[in-house]
Amino acid sequence: DAGVIQSPRHEVTEMGQEVTLRCKPISGHNSLFWYRQTMMRGLELLIYFNNNVPIDDSGMPEDRFSAKMPNASFSTLKIQPSEPRDSAVYFCASSISRGSGNTIYFGEGSWLTVV
């Protein structure tokens, strides 16, 4: 299995620009997560999808952030407009949801720098 695939791996963009991060979960997984990692705040859950439906988006920082999952094999996280404080590593992860005890598989992350 190829694992969770994220793109781009690295992105540098100017403040105000739109950023779109992409994720392909592991085939057969029905739960998808977007996490953000910074030195100051550690790993934060942004949003959680189950069977393509957003279940918990309470971690999405503000309206500038949006996430979609149009089908079981693709998700996007969009930041518009981007700000320097959005600079972080954004991880996509997936799992098979069977109640408690799920192992979550992470992608390699998208390293975002907003200048």
Add this chain to the structure above:
Amino acid sequence: SQQGEEDPQALSIQEGENATMNCSYKTSINNLQWYRQNSGRGLVHLILIRSNEREKHSGRLRVTLDTSKKSSSLLITASRAADTASYFCATTTGGYSTLTFGKGTMLLVSP
């Protein structure tokens, strides 16, 4: 918000020594998991321990869970330079499938 808090924040040892990392959490959990993150990479699952278990082993890893103290420990025996990484505990609570992570322990194993 962080549910788990790892201790110490950083740990430096020599190859062959054992490394012990601790995790404390605040609310009742369904299970607790440990993950490893190599520099510049994603997180990799190491081991899961359920709330009704007290100890679990996997290779050189030993995890304990004390629900009365709301704490867990990860022991890596006979450490190797390749064990150098950050280690995170993560918990699931209630009916959710999501994981809440601590800030991690940075482990440095010197040859």
